[in-house]
Amino acid sequence: MTAHPAGPVAAPAAAAPRFEPSLMRRKLAGTVFLGVCLLAVGLLLLTLAVLLWDILSRGVPWLDAQFLTSGPSRRAARAGVLPALVGSIEIALLVALITFPVGVAAAIYLEEYATDGRINRLLRTNISNLAGVPSIVYGIFGLALFVRGLGLGFTLLAGALTLSLLILPVVIIASMEALRAVPHAQREAAFALGGSRWQVVRGSVLPAAAPGILTGIILAMARAIGETAPLILVGAVTFVTFLPNPIASGYTVLPIQIFQWAGDPREDFQSLAAAAITVLLVLMFVLNALAIVIRARLSRHLTW
Amino acid sequence: MTAAPASFTRRTPVRERLVEAFLALSAAIGILTTVGIVAVLVFEAVEFFREVPLLEYLTGTVWSASIKPFRFGVLPLVTGTLLVAGLALLIAIPLGLVSGIYLAEYASPRIRTVLKPLLELIAGIPTVVLGFFAINFISPILLKSLVPGIGGFSVLAGGIVVGILVTPLIASLSEDALRAVPRSLREGAFAMGATKFEVVRRVVVPAALSGIMASIILAMSRAVGETMAVVLAVGANPQLTLDIRESVQTMTAFIVQISLGDTPAGSLQFKALFAVGATLFLMTLALNLLSDRVVARFRNRY
Incomplete structure (x- = not known):
C-alpha cells in the first residue's frame, strides 16, 4: 500500500460514487431494495400460480376415463389423448434406450479416458455448444438425416432419433458430473488391485456414479416428453386415431396434440388442450419424482 | 522370468482397446452432429440462394x-x-x-x-x-x-x-x-x-x-x-x-x-x-x- 499524500478521504478512484452520509437513508435504500426483491419473486410465483390455476381449473373437469381411452375427434366431447399419450411414452422410452448407452459411453470417455489434449477440449466445448442449439434446428437436421437421408420417413423412430440427438448433450453433461463426483480414492483402490482401466471403470466407478447417471437420464426423458418443435419437422401429425407403431408412418405425441387443440379458438377445444396439458404435467411430475426416489435409494449405502 | 499367462498379456489389451474405441466413437457423435447440422443447413441453403440472391434475402423487406x-x-x-x-x-x-x-x-x-x-x-x-x-x-x-x-x-x-x-x-x-x-x-x-x-x-x-x-x-x-x-x-x-x-x-x-x-x-x-x-x-x-x-x-x- 502506498501512502496517499492527500489523506485517506480525499481521492479514491475517480469513478467512486458520492458518499451518502446519512446512515438512515443508506439503510432505507436497502429496505427499498429488499422490497423490490420480494416483489419480483412474488410476481414470479404469482405467474406460476395463475398459470397452474388457468390450466387445472379448465383441464381437470375434462379428465375422465373417456378422455384417457379415446383418440382425437372433431367433436370435443368424444375426443381423447390415448394415441398421443402412448406416443409420448414410446418416444420417451426409445430416447432413453438410445441416449443411455451412447451418452454414458461418451461421458466415460471424456471423464475417465481422455487426456487434456486439443481434440478432447474440442469435444468438450462442442458438447456445451450443442446444448445451446435451438431445438427446431435439430428438427431440420432430423428431417434431412433420418426422414429423408436414411429413408425412415415420418415415423416415430425418426422422431425418437431426432430427440435423442437433442437430449444427448444433456445426458452426457449429467453423466460427466456424476462420474466427476466419484472420489479419486475409489479408482486408486481398484487400480491397486490390478484392475485395467475398463475394469476399474466398470467395476468401481460406474456403480458409484449410477444414481447420478440414472437421475440425469430420467430428467432428460422428462425434457424429451415436453419437446414439440423438432417433432413438427419430422412429421408428428395431429390427427392420429390409432396407437402408434414405431416403424410405421403416422404418430402423435402429447405436446403436438396440445398445440393443435390450443390453436382452435372454440371453448371446448381450449379445455381439451388444458386437459391434455394436465396429463403431460402429471407424466413429467411422475418422472421427476422417480428421479428423486432413485437418487435417494441408490445413494443410501454410498457415503463419502 | 517365467512368462505371464498368455491371456494376461495379449488378450486384455485388445479388449481394452476395443472398449476405448467404442467410447471414443460415442464421444465423437457430438462432433458428427455439429458437422451434420452445418452441412445440411449449408447444402440446402446454397440451393435456395441459387434461386434467390443472397443480397435480396438479406436486405428485402417483404x-x-x-x-x-x-x-x-x-x-x-x-x-x-x-x-x-x-x-x-x-x-x-x-x-x-x-x-x-x-x-x-x-x-x-x-x-x-x-x-x-x-x-x-x-x-x-x-x-x-x-x-x-x-x-x-x-x-x-x-x-x-x-x-x-x-x-x-x-x-x-x-x-x-x-x-x-x-x-x-x-x-x-x-x-x-x-x-x-x-x-x-x-x-x-x-x-x-x-x-x-x-x-x-x-x-x-x-x-x-x-x-x-x-x-x-x-x-x-x-x-x-x-x-x-x-x-x-x-x-x-x-x-x-x-x-x-x-x-x-x-x-x-x-x-x-x-x-x-x-x-x-x-x-x-x-x-x-x-x-x-x-x-x-x-x-x-x-x-x-x-x-x-x-x-x-x-x-x-x-
Missing part, C-alpha cells in the same frame, strides 16, 4: 412465402424475432436478476429450499404449455383489458411468455455467479462500514458481472430460438413493424408454418425453410460464442 408474388426478404422475420426476444429480455433481466440477487444474498436457507425448486418448475414447463397460456389467458384476458387495440396475436403477448420462460435461466445462472464471489470480499466491505445493500450493489454484483452478462446473452439466445410459445402467441403475419400490439412472424414460426402445411420437398418455400434455419443457427451460435467469450474475458480470478 416476406411472402405462400402468397404470390413470392418475395423472400428475411428482414421482417429477423425484426419480428428480435422484437419478441428484446421484449422478453426487458421483462426477464430485471425480474431474473433481482430474483437471483435475492436467492444468493438475502434468502434464508429455508426459503431457498422452497424457492429454488419452484423456479426450476417454471424453467421445466414445456414451451407449448406457455403458448397455451398466452393464447388462453395473457392475450384474451390480461392484455385485452390493459392494452387498447391489441389483437389475439401480438408481439407483446409473445414477449411476455418468452420473458416468463427465460427469467429462471437468468435467475439461476446469475445466482451461481453471485455465489461464486468469495466471502472475503463481502467481509472486507462490511468491515468498511458498508450496509448490506451497499455490499451487494458496489462489491458483489460488480464482481459477478461477467457471469451475469453471460446469463443474459444465453437468455437472448434461448429467446431467439424459442418456437412453440412464440408460434401460438405471436401468430404468423410476417411484417416489418415496431408496433408491439401487432402480430408478426418469427424465424422459428415460419419454419413451423412451412412444415405444418403440405409444402412439397424441393419447392422454393421448402428450401427457404433451410435458409431461415441457417440464419437462426448462425444467430444463436454467435450469441453462445459471445457468452463464452464474456465469461472467459472478464472473469475475475480470486
